[in-house]
Amino acid sequence: MHSEYPPTLPAEYADIEFENNAQRLPLVLCLDTSSSMAGAPIQTLNDALADWTRELHDDVSLSYSVEVAVITFGGRGVGAWRGPQLLDPRTPMSPFVPAHAFQAPRFTASGVTLMTEALELAMQVVAARKAELRASGLQYYRPQICLVTDGLPTDGTGHMTDSWHRLLPVLAEEQQARRFRLYAIGVGGITDRGEQVLQAFAPKFNARIQGFPFRELLQMMSASANAEQKGAGDEVFEKIFSQFKTQRPAWES
Amino acid sequence: MAASPWRIHGLSVEGYRHRRTGTPCQDACTYVASAPVTVLAVADGAGSRPHSDQGALHAVELAAEHFRRRAAAASGCPPGIEVHDLLADAFHDVAKIFLDTYGAAAPDYATTLTVVVLTPGWLGHLSVGDGFVVVRAGTEDGQRQFHLLPQPPAVSEYSNETVFLTSPDAPRRLHTDCVADPRVDGVLLSTDGLAQAALSTPGGGPQQPNTSFVEAVLRSLDTPGPVTDSASENIAALLRSDRLTSLNGDDKTLLRAVRAVTP
Numbered sequence: 207m208h209s210e211y212p213p214t215l216p217a218e219y220a221d222i223e224f225e226n227n228a229q230r231l232p233l234v235l236c237l238d239t240s241s242s243m244a245g246a247p248i249q250t251l252n253d254a255l256a257d258w259t260r261e262l263h264d265d266v267s268l269s270y271s272v273e274v275a276v277i278t279f280g281g282r283g284v285g286a287w288r289g290p291q292l293l294d295p296r297t298p299m300s301p302f303v304p305a306h307a308f309q310a311p312r313f314t315a316s317g318v319t320l321m322t323e324a325l326e327l328a329m330q331v332v333a334a335r336k337a338e339l340r341a342s343g344l345q346y347y348r349p350q351i352c353l354v355t356d357g358l359p360t361d362g363t364g365h366m367t368d369s370w371h372r373l374l375p376v377l378a379e380e381q382q383a384r385r386f387r388l389y390a391i392g393v394g395g396i397t398d399r400g401e402q403v404l405q406a407f408a409p410k411f412n413a414r415i416q417g418f419p420f421r422e423l424l425q426m427m428s429a430s431a432n433a434e435q436k437g438a439g440d441e442v443f444e445k446i447f448s449q450f451k452t453q454r455p456a457w458e459s
Numbered sequence: 460m461a462a463s464p465w466r467i468h469g470l471s472v473e474g475y476r477h478r479r480t481g482t483p484c485q486d487a488c489t490y491v492a493s494a495p496v497t498v499l500a501v502a503d504g505a506g507s508r509p510h511s512d513q514g515a516l517h518a519v520e521l522a523a524e525h526f527r528r529r530a531a532a533a534s535g536c537p538p539g540i541e542v543h544d545l546l547a548d549a550f551h552d553v554a555k556i557f558l559d560t561y562g563a564a565a566p567d568y569a570t571t572l573t574v575v576v577l578t579p580g581w582l583g584h585l586s587v588g589d590g591f592v593v594v595r596a597g598t599e600d601g602q603r604q605f606h607l608l609p610q611p612p613a614v615s616e617y618s619n620e621t622v623f624l625t626s627p628d629a630p631r632r633l634h635t636d637c638v639a640d641p642r643v644d645g646v647l648l649s650t651d652g653l654a655q656a657a658l659s660t661p662g663g664g665p666q667q668p669n670t671s672f673v674e675a676v677l678r679s680l681d682t683p684g685p686v687t688d689s690a691s692e693n694i695a696a697l698l699r700s701d702r703l704t705s706l707n708g709d710d711k712t713l714l715r716a717v718r719a720v721t722p
Contacts, residue, residue, distance in 0.1 A: 214700075215696075215697055215700050215702060216693040216696050216697055218675070218679055218693060219675050219676075219679075219693065219697045221671065221675065222656075222671050222672050222675050223669070223671040223672075224655075224656060224669070224672070224702060224703075224706065225655070225659050225669070227655045227659065227660065227706065228655055228705060228706045228707065229618045229619070229655065229707065266475055266701055266704045266705055266708065267474075267475045267476055267704060267705070267707075267708025268708075269705065270705040270706065271708075336616070340663075341663050342660075342663045343660025343661075343662070343663035343664060343666070344660070345618035345654075346616075346617065346618060347617055347618065347619055348617050384615075384617075432476060434619065435476065435619065435708060435709070436476060436506040436507065436619075436709075437505065437506040437507055437619040437620070438506060438507045439507040442507065
């Protein structure tokens with residue numbers, strides 16, 4: 207949404223030089239692209255991501271603040287995307303792209319569900335981005351990581367595994383230290399067991415949602431980013447999330 | 460009261476997010492201009508608190524009254540430790556009245572507070588939270604020089620977390636300065652909504668003023684005489700511009716003073 211004020215500066219201030227130093231809000235979308243997402247679900251995700259990208263570009267206060275990174279788990283493993291470009295894991299390039307320049311990738315669904323490894327990568331890229339921002343003298347808000355899945359963690363051969371237990375103490379400590387906010391959302395036909403994994407990952411912000419409401423999910427992430435910028439208290443984030451869970455757009459009220 | 464040697468102009472404008480939601484501006488600023496003491500104050504009400512707009516307004520009004528009274532009573536006080544004590548005492552006056560007024564509901568009125576006291580012998584600065592002050596003083600190679608006054612240390616790694624007047628540890632976290640430099644001829648106070656526009660961190664080093672911004676907004680007040688409506692509208696348009704909004708969508712406050720009479 208554009209503001210109603212003219213984008214140009216008054217003539218007497220037109221020469222002011224500004225830096226690109228908006229406070230940054232790293233946002234990681236950690237998305238399940240395994241074979242169970244094939245067909246309509248992955249199509250819905252691709253469409254929703256494209257729509258959300260357009261909305262972000264038009265949002266004056268988010269477009270220069272939010273930085274988007276995408277991590278997928280599917281195919282033969284875990285991938286980090288810098289916008290539409292799948293990064294070579296051997297290159298040290300950051301997957302974060304400023305929201306105003308972010309272009310949505312398009313995914314195909316196949317393969318295994320390396321959810322544990324994907325979350326580990328999400329935490330790594332967030333920590334690395336914070337270090338880069340600090341080194342550049344840029345201020346930042348608490349990052350957001352949004353895990354979305356319709357399944358259970360597997361190993362590289364597609365067999366269910368309990369290796370995700372190794373994440374629990376790490377995630378608990380990281381969330382206790384407020385290093386990021388983690389949202390863990392189960393969609394489609396996720397099982398009770400799948401839901402339990404998400405509850406263990408993100409005790410506060412987990413949900414099991416009917417269908418594949420990716421559009422609402424991404425709008426909820428924008429609403430949370432807005433709340434973060436406002437310095438809102440935890441109760442505001444809980445309200446936004448709880449109204450997302452009941453599929454009512456809290457951020458519109 | 461004798462006339463202040465400073466020409467002063469201040470405004471607070473609601474930020475983009477508050478415009479969208481119809482929320483009132485939660486920043487406030489005021490000043491009391493007299494001789495020998497002039498007081499400038501800005502405040503930023505906490506975004507998450509329901510009455511922080513009223514809290515910010517009340518805080519700057521109390522600051523104008525009590526910092527002026529303390530400074531006037533200590534007229535002729537030399538720069539140094541006495542000034543730090545005077546500023547801290549005035550803050551305690553403000554905080555006590557503020558907390559007594561709102562009682563248990565005080566956190567609902569949470570706000571930062573940044574105050575500058577201008578006297579013939581010194582400039583006093585007190586800040587709780589993330590407001591900031593830039594002064595213009597002297598020239599170097601013909602270029603005017605700008606200085607960011609020290610700020611209280613950040614409370615966490617996140618830029619949107621700060622200390623408020625109502626915070627239990629506010630007295631411990633307040634920061635005071637005393638500047639004794641007769642070359643100071645311009646002062647700018649702001650809340651954190653303008654931090655990205657008015658300050659810069661070249662090469663990741665310590666924050667310093669963004670000279671092109673500070674110079675422009677102080678220069679526009681150097682023109683003798685009262686501030687015209689169109690000058691006031693221009694500064695408001697600057698603060699509301701998309702360019703500044705893209706750097707920070709929060710409410711914005713700019714309180715400027717330039718020396719109108721050379722001492």
